[in-house]
Amino acid sequence: MPHGNALEGLDSFHRWFGERARASDYLVKEAPLERLDGWRVDPDTGNLVHRTGRFYTVEGLEVTTGGAGAERSWAQPIIRQPEIGILGILVKEFDGVPHLLMQAKMEPGNINTLQLSPTVQATHSNYTRVHRGKAVPYLEYFTVPGRGRPLADALQSEQGSWFLGKRNRNLIIGTDDDVPVLDGFRWVPRTELDALLRLDNVVNMDSRSVLAAYPVPVDARLAREDSYRGALARSAAAPADATELLSRFTAAKATRSLTRRRVPLASVPGWHNDGTRVAREDGRYFSVLGVDVEAGDREVARWSQPLIAPAGRGVIALVTRRTDGLLRLLLSVRTQAGTFDVAELGATVQCDPANHPDAPPPFLDHVLSAPQDRIRFDAVHSEEGGRFHHAENRYLVVEAGDDLPLEAPDGYLWATLRDTAELVRHSHYLNVEARCLLACLNTLR
Amino acid sequence: MPHGNALEGLDSFHRWFGERARASDYLVKEAPLERLDGWRVDPDTGNLVHRTGRFYTVEGLEVTTGGAGAERSWAQPIIRQPEIGILGILVKEFDGVPHLLMQAKMEPGNINTLQLSPTVQATHSNYTRVHRGKAVPYLEYFTVPGRGRPLADALQSEQGSWFLGKRNRNLIIGTDDDVPVLDGFRWVPRTELDALLRLDNVVNMDSRSVLAAYPVPVDARLAREDSYRGALARSAAAPADATELLSRFTAAKATRSLTRRRVPLASVPGWHNDGTRVAREDGRYFSVLGVDVEAGDREVARWSQPLIAPAGRGVIALVTRRTDGLLRLLLSVRTQAGTFDVAELGATVQCDPANHPDAPPPFLDHVLSAPQDRIRFDAVHSEEGGRFHHAENRYLVVEAGDDLPLEAPDGYLWATLRDTAELVRHSHYLNVEARCLLACLNTLR
Numbered sequence: 001m002p003h004g005n006a007l008e009g010l011d012s013f014h015r016w017f018g019e020r021a022r023a024s025d026y027l028v029k030e031a032p033l034e035r036l037d038g039w040r041v042d043p044d045t046g047n048l049v050h051r052t053g054r055f056y057t058v059e060g061l062e063v064t065t066g067g068a069g070a071e072r073s074w075a076q077p078i079i080r081q082p083e084i085g086i087l088g089i090l091v092k093e094f095d096g097v098p099h100l101l102m103q104a105k106m107e108p109g110n111i112n113t114l115q116l117s118p119t120v121q122a123t124h125s126n127y128t129r130v131h132r133g134k135a136v137p138y139l140e141y142f143t144v145p146g147r148g149r150p151l152a153d154a155l156q157s158e159q160g161s162w163f164l165g166k167r168n169r170n171l172i173i174g175t176d177d178d179v180p181v182l183d184g185f186r187w188v189p190r191t192e193l194d195a196l197l198r199l200d201n202v203v204n205m206d207s208r209s210v211l212a213a214y215p216v217p218v219d220a221r222l223a224r225e226d227s228y229r230g231a232l233a234r235s236a237a238a239p240a241d242a243t244e245l246l247s248r249f250t251a252a253k254a255t256r257s258l259t260r261r262r263v264p265l266a267s268v269p270g271w272h273n274d275g276t277r278v279a280r281e282d283g284r285y286f287s288v289l290g291v292d293v294e295a296g297d298r299e300v301a302r303w304s305q306p307l308i309a310p311a312g313r314g315v316i317a318l319v320t321r322r323t324d325g326l327l328r329l330l331l332s333v334r335t336q337a338g339t340f341d342v343a344e345l346g347a348t349v350q351c352d353p354a355n356h357p358d359a360p361p362p363f364l365d366h367v368l369s370a371p372q373d374r375i376r377f378d379a380v381h382s383e384e385g386g387r388f389h390h391a392e393n394r395y396l397v398v399e400a401g402d403d404l405p406l407e408a409p410d411g412y413l414w415a416t417l418r419d420t421a422e423l424v425r426h427s428h429y430l431n432v433e434a435r436c437l438l439a440c441l442n443t444l445r
Numbered sequence: 446m447p448h449g450n451a452l453e454g455l456d457s458f459h460r461w462f463g464e465r466a467r468a469s470d471y472l473v474k475e476a477p478l479e480r481l482d483g484w485r486v487d488p489d490t491g492n493l494v495h496r497t498g499r500f501y502t503v504e505g506l507e508v509t510t511g512g513a514g515a516e517r518s519w520a521q522p523i524i525r526q527p528e529i530g531i532l533g534i535l536v537k538e539f540d541g542v543p544h545l546l547m548q549a550k551m552e553p554g555n556i557n558t559l560q561l562s563p564t565v566q567a568t569h570s571n572y573t574r575v576h577r578g579k580a581v582p583y584l585e586y587f588t589v590p591g592r593g594r595p596l597a598d599a600l601q602s603e604q605g606s607w608f609l610g611k612r613n614r615n616l617i618i619g620t621d622d623d624v625p626v627l628d629g630f631r632w633v634p635r636t637e638l639d640a641l642l643r644l645d646n647v648v649n650m651d652s653r654s655v656l657a658a659y660p661v662p663v664d665a666r667l668a669r670e671d672s673y674r675g676a677l678a679r680s681a682a683a684p685a686d687a688t689e690l691l692s693r694f695t696a697a698k699a700t701r702s703l704t705r706r707r708v709p710l711a712s713v714p715g716w717h718n719d720g721t722r723v724a725r726e727d728g729r730y731f732s733v734l735g736v737d738v739e740a741g742d743r744e745v746a747r748w749s750q751p752l753i754a755p756a757g758r759g760v761i762a763l764v765t766r767r768t769d770g771l772l773r774l775l776l777s778v779r780t781q782a783g784t785f786d787v788a789e790l791g792a793t794v795q796c797d798p799a800n801h802p803d804a805p806p807p808f809l810d811h812v813l814s815a816p817q818d819r820i821r822f823d824a825v826h827s828e829e830g831g832r833f834h835h836a837e838n839r840y841l842v843v844e845a846g847d848d849l850p851l852e853a854p855d856g857y858l859w860a861t862l863r864d865t866a867e868l869v870r871h872s873h874y875l876n877v878e879a880r881c882l883l884a885c886l887n888t889l890r
Contacts, residue, residue: 084699150692155699169699171692246870247595247616254529254600254614425691426871
């Protein structure tokens with residue numbers, strides 16, 4: 001077979017992935033922040049900075065949000081990385097079946113070390129080779145105009161709780177080239193990726209984020225079914241009419257406010273650097289820790305870096321409902337510390353329940369108490385292991401119970417899949433949690 | 446007639462507009478900056494600020510742009526107004542013909558005092574009544590969800606040369622209500638507005654900006670014509686395929702950089718406040734001057750304010766070309782001092798030729814030397830008279846000559862009208878100059 005592996009199925013994938021895991025030669029050890037090679041705690045600010053001034057910094061941020069209910073103010077540590085990386089997936093048809101070129105990639109924060117990442121997953125520092133590491137393979141498909149056919153290409157935001165205005169260029173590029181498959185890479189059929197997305201911790205965040213914009217064709221046969229999946233297919237084929245949705249979102253942005261001020265990390269109240277980690281006294285939210293890494297298959301064989309380690313496992317859930325035969329998705333309007341432009345549309349629920357012991361966020365109880373037959377998707381996925389340490393979330397797609405009011409409450413919007421797919425083609429509508437859920441939801445099509 | 450004036454035609458409009466002008470009771474006088482009532486020159490920074498700290502400030506900005514050819518750095522005065530105003534047009538059908546509720550509005554910077562403005566044109570200070578002035582009529586149609594049908598609603602940027610990240614909410618709202626027509630307002634048929642857009646200095650910038658997103662239906666008869674207008678109609682009906690365009694624009698944003706630092710106005714090299722105006726020694730670009738205003742029909746009867754006065758009349762031109770029977774528009778990728786997010790798509794040419802005596806910008810000569818039969822639109826329009834003093838631009842739509850290379854040069858993109866109309870539904874794709882031209886171009890449909 002010209003492409004090496006296509007059409008061999010999931011067993012073959014797992015054999016390959018297992019081999020990659022065994023062949024990987026890496027070691028990740030937690031190390032005290034004050035002894036991370038190449039990094040230092042700035043004596044004036046307490047910020048964590050690389051000696052070159054590059055890559056990223058961990059600093060403090062004061063935040064005030066207004067307009068969505070009461071005004072709120074807080075301060076927190078946040079990662080600042082004011083550069084735009086590339087997350088790109090190459091797509092090619094073999095025997096009429098679209099295959100995606102994926103990579104088994106080690107990231108130091110991954111709970112299981114190797115996960116499936118896009119063809120190219122590179123920070124600006126990576127691909128301009130600040131590391132003086134190896135060149136990034138396949139990069140030219142995503143940087144040289146006309147090298148392939150763009151299927152999707154937009155700047156998309158990442159975790160607003162942990163990143164200050166961070167975004168990456170998310171691309172899907174089609175090609176007919178005879179593309180050499182390098183060690184660690186594999187053409188994965190689209191349907192096989194769907195199956196992998198239903199497994200825990202295989203498909204990494206960067207892949208999920210990019211896959212959200214994959215143009216899934218509507219299955220006409222499915223669209224006639226009187227089922228959840230039928231309603232989903234009809235939702236994808238619904239008349240395009242995002243105007244009402246756009247208007248409500250614009251209204252939210254125009255009436256909310258997000259004021260921020262970068263402050264020294266050492267000045268953030270309630271957070272403390274004890275030389276090992278930066279953490280809160282009450283143990284909530286997250287801590288910042290350091291790792292030493294030795295790896296055989298990365299651009300640089302040995303390095304150290306800080307990571308954000310969330311305190312517990314989160315819940316990222318989408319409430320859906322069938323109305324008029326169409327599935328509708330309940331999106332939330334979210335203003336987070338690092339949101340690029342005031343607000344984006346998020347999952348119905350996105351939180352770590354342990355952070356809210358007394359007042360659970362809206363819909364959390366609804367999704368956690370849903371009976372099995374209303375849970376349409378349920379898998380644990382990890383957030384980006386290059387910045388986050390063991391950051392797992394339970395991704396849920398839940399069909400609403402009859403007790404849920406039809407009207408979306410303030411700060412929430414019902415959207416068809418068609419409209420949501422239209423929004424994800426553009427920047428800064430869907431946050432990373434909503435995009436990752438959209439990739440999960442699309443596995444049901 | 447229930448709506449007072451519909452279907453009476455252009456003569457009737459001009460009679461009404463002339464009466465409004467005669468009835469307007471206003472006086473605008475230039476006044477030295479150092480003696481503007483309510484405003485002061487901050488002694489530490491030289492910034493122009495209102496005594497309440499509200500409305501807007503004129504301050505200094507250091508700018509460095511990179512990635513689009515050579516790196517460039519400069520400093521300049523700029524208006525900072527970090528709040529989102531409302532520009533909203535109410536639309537209603539009378540006898541099946543859409544009419545837009547427009548307002549004859551005085552602005553102190555208008556060369557002819559009165560121009561036609563949207564139903565609501567209000568800064569956040571206006572409509573939250575910081576002025577303690579009159580309530581803004583019709584405001585509820587644009588702020589209360591469900592009060593009408595949104596036809597378009599997005600945050601849109603304004604002049605990147607003069608405003609720091611400024612944007613307003615641009616709305617078009619449809620209604621079937623029996624709307625009372627207040628003094629100074631008038632239902633204007635869409636086709637009559639087209640005729641008015643072809644006249645000099647009648648339809649103000651705010652109206653043009655909003656009209657850019659007006660959903661003009663495709664004229665099927667016209668689309669069969671072998672003419673410029675036929676190619677325009679076919680361009681509006683072209684298959685939706687903005688993906689390539691979006692990808693090129695995303696690439697530009699991902700590879701360009703825009704770094705800014707707010708600095709004291711007094712520290713901006715080459716600019717000087719002599720007590721009367723802030724201006725450059727060489728007289729280029731613009732100056733900042735003050736005006737005292739007395740008006741009978743405004744929220745507040747008497748006020749003073751600074752305005753930006755461009756040095757000369759500018760040229761805002763769109764080069765178009767027929768290829769494969771479709772009209773294509775040549776948009777430029779622009780990074781300006783105040784651009785909200787790195788780059789937006791602008792007109793082919795937007796400049797004051799007098800600022801470039803030695804090296805005219807690309808395409809300027811091409812549009813200025815175009816023979817009459819290739820000039821498809823030609824009118825002089827003013828920029829927002831609430832912030833800019835006698836800021837006129839010649840708006841041109843030109844059909845390219847055969848000497849123009851087919852390939853768009855670096856920093857330029859060819860787009861169909863269909864794709865452009867798709868982009869204008871979203872924020873921060875088309876800058877205000879491109880949107881105003883789009884409104885002009887649509888008059889040919």
